[in-house]
Every structure is written in structure tokens, then in C-alpha cells.
Amino acid sequence: MMKDNRMDLHTEPFVLNMGPSHPATHGTVRFLLKMDGERILHCETEIGYLHRGFEKHCENGTWTQVFPYTDRLNYNSAIQNNVAYALAAEKLLGITGKMPERCTAIRTIMCELARLADHYTGLGASMLELGALTAFLYFVEARELVWDLIESVCGARLTSNYVRIGGLSTDLPEGFAAHTKQVFATNRVFWTEFDKLLTKNRIFLDRMRDTGALSREDSIAFGFTGPLLRAAGVEYDVRKAHPYLMYDQVDFDVPVGFAGDNFDRYLVRMEEINQSIRIVEQVLAKLPSGPINVDDPAVRNPSKEAVKSRMESMIFHFKNTIEGIQIPAGEVYVPTEGSNGEVGFYLVSVGGGKPWKCRVRPPCFALTQAVGEMVKGGFLSDIIPTFDMVNLIGGECDR
Amino acid sequence: MAELREQVKRKFGDAVLSTHADFGDQTVLLRKESALEVMRWLRDDPSMLFNFMMDLTAVDYLGKKPGDQRFEVVYHLYSLKHNHRIRVKAPVAEDDPTIDSVVSIWKGADWFEREAWDLYGIIFKGHPNLKRILLYEEFVGHPLRKEYPIRKRQPLIGPEN
Numbered sequence: 001m002m003k004d005n006r007m008d009l010h011t012e013p014f015v016l017n018m019g020p021s022h023p024a025t026h027g028t029v030r031f032l033l034k035m036d037g038e039r040i041l042h043c044e045t046e047i048g049y050l051h052r053g054f055e056k057h058c059e060n061g062t063w064t065q066v067f068p069y070t071d072r073l074n075y076n077s078a079i080q081n082n083v084a085y086a087l088a089a090e091k092l093l094g095i096t097g098k099m100p101e102r103c104t105a106i107r108t109i110m111c112e113l114a115r116l117a118d119h120y121t122g123l124g125a126s127m128l129e130l131g132a133l134t135a136f137l138y139f140v141e142a143r144e145l146v147w148d149l150i151e152s153v154c155g156a157r158l159t160s161n162y163v164r165i166g167g168l169s170t171d172l173p174e175g176f177a178a179h180t181k182q183v184f185a186t187n188r189v190f191w192t193e194f195d196k197l198l199t200k201n202r203i204f205l206d207r208m209r210d211t212g213a214l215s216r217e218d219s220i221a222f223g224f225t226g227p228l229l230r231a232a233g234v235e236y237d238v239r240k241a242h243p244y245l246m247y248d249q250v251d252f253d254v255p256v257g258f259a260g261d262n263f264d265r266y267l268v269r270m271e272e273i274n275q276s277i278r279i280v281e282q283v284l285a286k287l288p289s290g291p292i293n294v295d296d297p298a299v300r301n302p303s304k305e306a307v308k309s310r311m312e313s314m315i316f317h318f319k320n321t322i323e324g325i326q327i328p329a330g331e332v333y334v335p336t337e338g339s340n341g342e343v344g345f346y347l348v349s350v351g352g353g354k355p356w357k358c359r360v361r362p363p364c365f366a367l368t369q370a371v372g373e374m375v376k377g378g379f380l381s382d383i384i385p386t387f388d389m390v391n392l393i394g395g396e397c398d399r
Numbered sequence: 400m401a402e403l404r405e406q407v408k409r410k411f412g413d414a415v416l417s418t419h420a421d422f423g424d425q426t427v428l429l430r431k432e433s434a435l436e437v438m439r440w441l442r443d444d445p446s447m448l449f450n451f452m453m454d455l456t457a458v459d460y461l462g463k464k465p466g467d468q469r470f471e472v473v474y475h476l477y478s479l480k481h482n483h484r485i486r487v488k489a490p491v492a493e494d495d496p497t498i499d500s501v502v503s504i505w506k507g508a509d510w511f512e513r514e515a516w517d518l519y520g521i522i523f524k525g526h527p528n529l530k531r532i533l534l535y536e537e538f539v540g541h542p543l544r545k546e547y548p549i550r551k552r553q554p555l556i557g558p559e560n
Contacts, residue, residue, distance in 0.1 A: 045534070
């Protein structure tokens with residue numbers, strides 16, 4: 001009898017609007033869902049709520065004035081964007097080979113600290129949204145400690161504005177190595193606790209395993225990069241494929257998954273935390289001494305002392321500030337490995353002190369595009385872990 | 400082995416307007432009519448295998464290039480197998496800002512082409528759903544065109560209910 005009743009029931013798909021201001025759509029994004037009960041038939045993703053004209057702003061300022069805007073792309077790992085932009089501008093200037101060793105080493109350290117902060121935030125917030133508040137607290141604390149490190153270097157926690165074309169704004173503070181060692185010791189404990197709470201937890205596994213999966217072929221066709229691509233079994237990491245900074249001088253592994261589901265994405269990020277710590281420790285162990293800025297007053301401002309006592313230095317300072325660093329005409333694309341995937345800057349100069357075009361390839365733009373494909377046929381609740389693992393950062397996706 | 404840009408030039412001859420390798424970035428400038436064909440070959444040929452379309456964008460060279468080829472559509476491709484990269488560019492005129500869509504080659508091009516339409520007004524022929532992505536439907540103009548004033552404000556018009 002029951003069976004017949006069910007067959008007579010007339011049902012039709014309904015449209016559900018999720019976001020842009022839903023607690024789980026952090027970064028403001030909107031999903032238009034066509035639902036059959038709890039099943040997702042179709043999902044359309046709408047972005048752009050955080051668009052603020054990044055490129056337009058960049059084109060209307062000097063080359064140096066771009067840095068604060070890059071902070072606001074992926075604000076979880078702002079320094080990586082600073083570095084990526086600086087590397088591109090330096091390539092266009094032709095001074096890549098002249099960068100002091102210490103500058104390169106510090107940039108490497110800061111990039112990996114940023115990756116740590118990003119992964120702690122991403123994983124922690126994801127667990128919060130899955131209801132694992134305790135795990136969230138462990139990783140938020142770990143992130144706080146990394147932010148303390150970043151703050152001790154550049155005075156800011158999120159919007160670092162630390163890197164400059166041809167150098168850095170300041171050197172590392174005294175006692176940085178000891179401070180880092182202490183933070184890593186604490187964070188290793190947090191990592192273990194986090195791992196114990198989740199990785200073999202039945203409830204967690206049910207939410208993560210086999211949800212939001214995308215095949216290797218589809219991941220490539222969608223232009224996936226970073227942890228999501230590696231979780232699908234593709235061993236592509238810019239740090240290995242096109243080594244930059246000091247990545248060819250340190251030992252580290254690139255974790256790779258095989259199922260391409262949310263659980264593998266989680267595992268890849270968890271292991272990347274360990275690898276980043278490993279990289280920072282190696283670089284700190286052989287941190288070279290010496291200058292942090294390239295020796296060229298037309299690129300990197302002379303010291304304040306020189307500016308106030310020597311006329312030539314003052315002229316350089318004035319011209320660099322008012323007219324901007326002069327970068328010859330040309331175009332360049334530099335890929336770097338951001339926490340979320342390939343962050344590439346495509347810069348076009350027609351000569352002069354302002355960028356003609358300053359394009360950033362945002363990794364999570366390509367990832368967010370595929371959310372519809374990833375959740376299709378799944379349950380409504382699968383959107384939460386899937387979207388968390390995509391780790392959409394509105395500032396970067398919408399620019 | 401010949402450089403990538405030379406191989407493309409040898410294969411497609413007249414379709415290639417110019418090439419360069421400034422700063423080590425392999426670059427080919429194509430006629431836009433041939434862009435689709437060349438890029439399909441770039442993805443499928445065993446010596447190329449550019450399976451990743453990493454980036455797609457446009458550049459507005461207003462007043463900086465001779466002739467009327469005001470825009471350039473720029474593709475950055477990457478091959479996982481060979482670990483090499485190439486930049487493909489195609490000039491697009493102001494009075495006919497169209498080019499073939501590459502969504503049929505790389506699915507991921509979908510949103511990138513929508514963005515180039517949104518911000519530069521380049522029309523991608525054959526795109527399945529060419530509508531604005533970062534701005535709202537009622538927005539007038541394409542803000543990354545050089546003549547669009549940076550301080551211009553537009554009222555945010557919500558959808559009609």
C-alpha cells in the first residue's frame with residue numbers, strides 16, 4: 001500500500017536560493033539550486049559581490065602602489081601575492097638574477113608562513129561549518145601564532161604590504177628564528193590534536209569521503225591548480241615545475257591524493273602544513289646575511305639616511321615616489337604556487353611609472369567555476385564541505 | 400628541438416602574425432580567425448599537449464598600437480606532460496570585438512571569457528552563456544576599457560520585481 005501511495009505523489013523540482021549572505025557562503029557567493037528533495041539537480045554559482053576594480057586601480061597608480069591592492073586578493077596569504085607581483089615586476093625590469101640572497105630567503109620563509117596561515121584558516125573554518133567547533137579552535141589558535149610571527153616582521157597580520165619591487169620593506173626582527181621555533185613546537189601539538197579529532201572520525205568521514213569529487217580529467221579541463229588538483233592525483237606544484245625563490249634548494253614533498261574528493265583535499269592540505277614547516281626550518285637554518293634590497297637606487301629607494309644627506313639619493317626617492325619606478329615596455333607572466341593554486345601575474349608595460357595592465361590569475365576563480373559540477377547529484381549538505389575545500393576567497397575571486 | 404614558437408610558425412605559417420620570446424616567455428600572435436584551430440592543435444598535438452588553459456584575459460592598447468587592432472585577447476597555456484608554457488595572443492579590432500570561444504577546447508575557459516566580455520566587451524562567438532560575471536547585468540559599459548573613467552559612478556540598479 002505504502003509503495004503505491006508514493007508513486008501517486010506528485011513532486012516537482014524546486015529552486016532554492018543559497019547566499020549571498022549565508023553563514024556558509026563566506027566570501028559572499030550565491031548558489032541557485034534546483035532541488036529534487038535533498039538532491040541537487042543543478043547548481044548555478046554567482047560571484048562578483050566583492051568586485052572592487054583591482055585592475056583599474058592598479059593601472060591608475062605607480063608600480064609600487066599596487067602592493068596594498070595585492071594584499072586584498074587572497075587576504076589569508078597576502079604575502080604570497082606581494083611576492084608574486086614583485087617577482088613579475090622584477091622579471092620585467094630584468095633584475096631577477098640580481099636579487100640579494102637574503103631577500104630571496106626571507107621571501108621564501110614568508111611565503112610558507114602565509115601558506116600555513118591559509119591552510120590553518122581554511123581547514124579550521126571548514127570544520128566549524130561542519131560542526132566541529134573544537135577542531136576550529138585549535139587551528140585558529142595555530143593561525144594566531146603564525147600571524148604573531150608575520151606581525152613581528154611587518155607590523156600587520158593580514159594586509160602585510162611587506163614586499164617591494166627589488167627588495168623588502170624591512171629585515172627580519174631580532175630573535176625571529178627562536179620565535180619561529182617556539183611557534184612550530186606549539187603548532188605541531190595543535191596539528192596532532194586536530195588530526196586525532198578528525199582524520200579517523202566516522203561523522204567527519206561520512207561528510208567528506210566521496211563528496212564533491214571531480215575526476216583527474218575534469219580537474220585539468222577546468223584549470224584546477226593547487227591542493228584540489230593534487231587531491232585528484234595530478235602532481236603539479238609550481239614550486240617543483242618552475243622553481244622560483246629558494247624552492248630548488250630545499251627538500252620537501254608534494255602530497256598527492258587519488259580520489260579527488262573532499263577527504264583527499266583535506267589530507268593534502270594537512271600534509272602541506274607539515275611540508276611548509278619543513279621548508280621554513282631548512283631556510284632558517286641557512287639564512288644568508290647581507291642586504292635585503294637590490295643595489296639600484298632607481299628601483300629600490302636609498303636608505304632614509306642617504307635621502308636626507310645626499311642630493312642624488314633624495315632625487316631618486318622623489319622620482320620613485322612621484323613618477324614611479326620606470327619599467328621598460330614589455331609583457332611577462334610569472335606563475336607562483338599560492339596556497340590555493342597557481343597565482344600568476346601577467347604584467348604589461350608600455351614604459352613609464354604605471355602598469356598598463358596588471359592581471360592576476362586567481363586560482364579560486366577556476367575552482368569556484370566547477371562547484372556546480374562537483375555538487376551535482378549530491379545532497380544539499382554536501383555543498384558545505386565542498387565549498388569549504390574550494391576555499392573561495394572573495395577578494396581573490398572577484399578582485 | 401626548435402622553440403615552441405618556431406614550431407607553431409612552421410605549422411601554421413600565415414596564421415602567425417609574429418612571435419617573440421622576451422624574458423623567456425614563448426609568445427605567438429595569431430590571426431583571430433585561426434586562433435581556435437591553432438589552439439585545438441596546441442592541445443592535441445603530441446609534441447604540444449597544452450592540456451591546461453591557465454589564464455585568459457584581454458588587453459586594451461588604446462592609442463598604443465598602429466592600425467585599428469585595439470584589443471588583444473591573451474591565453475596562457477601549460478602542458479603538464481612536457482612542463483612547458485606558451486602565450487597565445489590574438490588582436491581584435493574595436494569595430495568588430497569578436498573572437499571564437501575556446502570553451503569547446505577547455506571547459507574552464509567559460510568564466511574567463513565571461514570576465515573578458517564583462518570588463519572589456521570582447522564577444523566570444525559560440526560561448527554557451529556569455530553574460531556578465533563580476534558586474535551586474537544592468538551595468539553600462541566595460542570598465543577596463545581605457546576610456547572608462549576611474550571615478551565614474553553608476554547607480555546600483557537591482558533586478559525588477
